[in-house]
Amino acid sequence: MGLAAVQATMDRNETGIRTVIGILGARFADRCVLSKAVREQHAHTTTWIENQPPDAVVFPQSTEEVAEIVRACAAHAVPVIAFGTGTSLEGHVNAPAGGICIDMARMNAVVKVNAEDLDCVVQPGITRKQLNDYLRDTGLFFPIDPGADASIGGMAATRASGTNAVRYGTMKDNVLALTAVMPDGTIIKTGTRAKKSSAGYDLTRLLVGSEGTLGVITELTLRLQGIPEAIAGGVCPFPDVESACNAVIMTIQCGIPVARIELADALQVKACNAYSKLDLEETPTLFLEFHGTDAGVKEQSELFAEIARDCGSGAFVWTVKPEERTKLWQARHDAYWACLGLRPGSKCFTTDVCVPISRLAECVGATRADIEESGLIAPIVGHVGDGNFHTSILVDMDDPDEMARVEAFAERLNWRAIEMEGTCTGEHGVGQGKMKYLMREHGAALEVMRTLKMAIDPQNIMNPGKIVPI
Amino acid sequence: MGLAAVQATMDRNETGIRTVIGILGARFADRCVLSKAVREQHAHTTTWIENQPPDAVVFPQSTEEVAEIVRACAAHAVPVIAFGTGTSLEGHVNAPAGGICIDMARMNAVVKVNAEDLDCVVQPGITRKQLNDYLRDTGLFFPIDPGADASIGGMAATRASGTNAVRYGTMKDNVLALTAVMPDGTIIKTGTRAKKSSAGYDLTRLLVGSEGTLGVITELTLRLQGIPEAIAGGVCPFPDVESACNAVIMTIQCGIPVARIELADALQVKACNAYSKLDLEETPTLFLEFHGTDAGVKEQSELFAEIARDCGSGAFVWTVKPEERTKLWQARHDAYWACLGLRPGSKCFTTDVCVPISRLAECVGATRADIEESGLIAPIVGHVGDGNFHTSILVDMDDPDEMARVEAFAERLNWRAIEMEGTCTGEHGVGQGKMKYLMREHGAALEVMRTLKMAIDPQNIMNPGKIVPI
Numbered sequence: 020m021g022l023a024a025v026q027a028t029m030d031r032n033e034t035g036i037r038t039v040i041g042i043l044g045a046r047f048a049d050r051c052v053l054s055k056a057v058r059e060q061h062a063h064t065t066t067w068i069e070n071q072p073p074d075a076v077v078f079p080q081s082t083e084e085v086a087e088i089v090r091a092c093a094a095h096a097v098p099v100i101a102f103g104t105g106t107s108l109e110g111h112v113n114a115p116a117g118g119i120c121i122d123m124a125r126m127n128a129v130v131k132v133n134a135e136d137l138d139c140v141v142q143p144g145i146t147r148k149q150l151n152d153y154l155r156d157t158g159l160f161f162p163i164d165p166g167a168d169a170s171i172g173g174m175a176a177t178r179a180s181g182t183n184a185v186r187y188g189t190m191k192d193n194v195l196a197l198t199a200v201m202p203d204g205t206i207i208k209t210g211t212r213a214k215k216s217s218a219g220y221d222l223t224r225l226l227v228g229s230e231g232t233l234g235v236i237t238e239l240t241l242r243l244q245g246i247p248e249a250i251a252g253g254v255c256p257f258p259d260v261e262s263a264c265n266a267v268i269m270t271i272q273c274g275i276p277v278a279r280i281e282l283a284d285a286l287q288v289k290a291c292n293a294y295s296k297l298d299l300e301e302t303p304t305l306f307l308e309f310h311g312t313d314a315g316v317k318e319q320s321e322l323f324a325e326i327a328r329d330c331g332s333g334a335f336v337w338t339v340k341p342e343e344r345t346k347l348w349q350a351r352h353d354a355y356w357a358c359l360g361l362r363p364g365s366k367c368f369t370t371d372v373c374v375p376i377s378r379l380a381e382c383v384g385a386t387r388a389d390i391e392e393s394g395l396i397a398p399i400v401g402h403v404g405d406g407n408f409h410t411s412i413l414v415d416m417d418d419p420d421e422m423a424r425v426e427a428f429a430e431r432l433n434w435r436a437i438e439m440e441g442t443c444t445g446e447h448g449v450g451q452g453k454m455k456y457l458m459r460e461h462g463a464a465l466e467v468m469r470t471l472k473m474a475i476d477p478q479n480i481m482n483p484g485k486i487v488p489i
Numbered sequence: 490m491g492l493a494a495v496q497a498t499m500d501r502n503e504t505g506i507r508t509v510i511g512i513l514g515a516r517f518a519d520r521c522v523l524s525k526a527v528r529e530q531h532a533h534t535t536t537w538i539e540n541q542p543p544d545a546v547v548f549p550q551s552t553e554e555v556a557e558i559v560r561a562c563a564a565h566a567v568p569v570i571a572f573g574t575g576t577s578l579e580g581h582v583n584a585p586a587g588g589i590c591i592d593m594a595r596m597n598a599v600v601k602v603n604a605e606d607l608d609c610v611v612q613p614g615i616t617r618k619q620l621n622d623y624l625r626d627t628g629l630f631f632p633i634d635p636g637a638d639a640s641i642g643g644m645a646a647t648r649a650s651g652t653n654a655v656r657y658g659t660m661k662d663n664v665l666a667l668t669a670v671m672p673d674g675t676i677i678k679t680g681t682r683a684k685k686s687s688a689g690y691d692l693t694r695l696l697v698g699s700e701g702t703l704g705v706i707t708e709l710t711l712r713l714q715g716i717p718e719a720i721a722g723g724v725c726p727f728p729d730v731e732s733a734c735n736a737v738i739m740t741i742q743c744g745i746p747v748a749r750i751e752l753a754d755a756l757q758v759k760a761c762n763a764y765s766k767l768d769l770e771e772t773p774t775l776f777l778e779f780h781g782t783d784a785g786v787k788e789q790s791e792l793f794a795e796i797a798r799d800c801g802s803g804a805f806v807w808t809v810k811p812e813e814r815t816k817l818w819q820a821r822h823d824a825y826w827a828c829l830g831l832r833p834g835s836k837c838f839t840t841d842v843c844v845p846i847s848r849l850a851e852c853v854g855a856t857r858a859d860i861e862e863s864g865l866i867a868p869i870v871g872h873v874g875d876g877n878f879h880t881s882i883l884v885d886m887d888d889p890d891e892m893a894r895v896e897a898f899a900e901r902l903n904w905r906a907i908e909m910e911g912t913c914t915g916e917h918g919v920g921q922g923k924m925k926y927l928m929r930e931h932g933a934a935l936e937v938m939r940t941l942k943m944a945i946d947p948q949n950i951m952n953p954g955k956i957v958p959i
Contacts, residue, residue, distance in 0.1 A: 135738055135847035178687040189685050191694070192662065207934040213843040214875045215659050216912035217648040217698055218930055219919055219956050220938045224661070224694030228687055245744040268605055274715040276746070314788055322782075373683040377605035405684045442686035449689055460688055464677040467945065468690045474944030475937070486689050 090204030103170030109450025143172020178228030185404030253337030294357030372436035373445030407445035560674030573640030579920025613642020648698030655874030723807030764827030842906035843915030
């Protein structure tokens, strides 16, 4: 398996690690933690990937302190792994060669809100919900919403997105500038608060999605959005996935500025009904949300209803009442927990392909057939406005035969998406789990990524064993 | 002066250049041109920056041919300069150390339009107007519109934008993937047709804005937009620049999805009146455009009118009639030629700062005062929804005293923008002309850019003498 191969090449630098722990222990005292329980919590915990703990966890309080930690690690060639909330899914925070975990929990301040410019400056440890709670009184919000209440730094590092991306873009579109500590401890700023710039290489976008392998993000300037005057939401049942996908394609093509358009297949709807006490028809269903003026969301909802009807949908029920909308979207956000209820005691193995929307129905259909042929239980949900969908495979991790079937299924799915001019990961990132697909997806471009990594981090100390094999 | 310093360090590799010209002449026959007139046309021609011609101009017809040219140049350490339409403003296509210009004029095909996915694949030599003419029957358009009818490849290379960026973003937001020839002749693809991906480093965004210094773009996958059902446009006069800027800030903050919002100062309006036979009031004026449904553009126009009135504007006259809109926007697009009419025989020196919009009124005001104190003639136009504005300084290039005043003014303006948390270039790029400002704007991050450049192009053959000093 790919992961084993990667681990095998990661040697531990025992002397360096001991030396750096000595330095950091003296400098950070009880903010440098060595206990096994804390170290294990700071490695991968969310999926089937093995837990590989760091040797110490340090809790800095400023960019300058992060730079101190990185300089100590650089001087002794010791790995540095940045940590937000640990909700990544592909082993991003594992320490296959040990090293120092930098936990950003105490760097979670909002540094400044520039309401007139629709931007703010935050530290990386703040979570998306904490930020939106803080912003509420300003009339502004930050739209990116992955399933977990992840840290903003981690969301930038994995190029996260979520249900709003079809309207507001992903982290790559909503980070204006970063402060980062580079592998030699240098502190850089990658941009300004200007909304656009042509002043040289786009280091912001290079660091967004680099998963801590090029530098540690210590501050972010984010683009914000005005909370819309009106929000309408609703659900729309379809006889099959194809007709739902066709409605999505026509909605996007007609330029309806839909804020969210999410697909749940019949099995996912069944799970949501059971978990969230809903009574939705158990058939492929689109969840929608529209943002705008009162007249605008009404017009958008009606235009969508017309398109959906043309595609063979059942009735599109929509509402502007917050409590009804909230219940529906809470159900959508609880989809992960709802899935687990389908097979008590199981764990969830999540896939993350993204394809051009013209290929979406075909890709979802082939994947549904493959799930059945493989004898797996796996509801499908998707950010279908972007062509991105997840299967949540419910698996008994202790059954090696079942795990082998799951891995073979996931491999076929990733290759199917790549062959359809798509990607093996729309929003979760590479980590350890997806490294083996990158050669097929990127070809010769992977060698350019390796060149960049080696130029910026010649000692390979920044989150080693992730994204690019060195 | 910065430019002189850069040139002084660029040595010519005479032996290599002679050898490569021999190879390319034999291989490309009359598609390898050596005449002085053609070579001079393929160096910088648009501004005060000196014309530094390449030693030969080659006209490839495929990515494979571009790779052949680059491999020949790489083998003999000879510079390679990619050329689109030559409309860049900062010396981007100059050959300070000589070398081979690759003219993309014969690589101007639309390879594929994927209407269902709102994307297309094009060769780099196609211009934005050619592309939109081609797309017209599909109901789609490509929104990025710099002043010139530039090539799409050149627009990607300079991270161009224009009047629509406030709604549709810049080239960084509208390029999904690139095919590029790297400095060793390797052909890479930087992405797929998926709308989003978290699969490794963002090489697309690294090449967008790299001005040919990291590789040659030979194919682009572009995001397209549906032509809106309705378009409304209009002009709105203001008593001063401050009140116009305040109206812009409030419009953006209220989330009105304005497609274009452009400022012309009183002098620019005067120039446009004379050149385009208009009778606009000669006072700071906003030009606006709204895209949406019939009801949507009406609502947007009325909301804006209310905001403008609150900010002290005169009457906002708007229309959905295409011929009236076209006349206004043609006048806006002809602003450059209109300026030249203010001082016959002069040339135009254009600046390009971009600041947070909360600082826009202050930055424009200080710049207007500086223009007057410097004794210069310089109308101001701006893509003010992004905080980006240009001064068009009308100058007698043969008067060294006047040129010195212009350069000192431009330097003060760029520093003013950088101090206001902005950038010295919102959309024109660095080229040779803006290199001297990058250290101040980027600080330690400039060293990271240099590291990237040296890692990817260790021989410094890709458009040398631009962006980062090596």
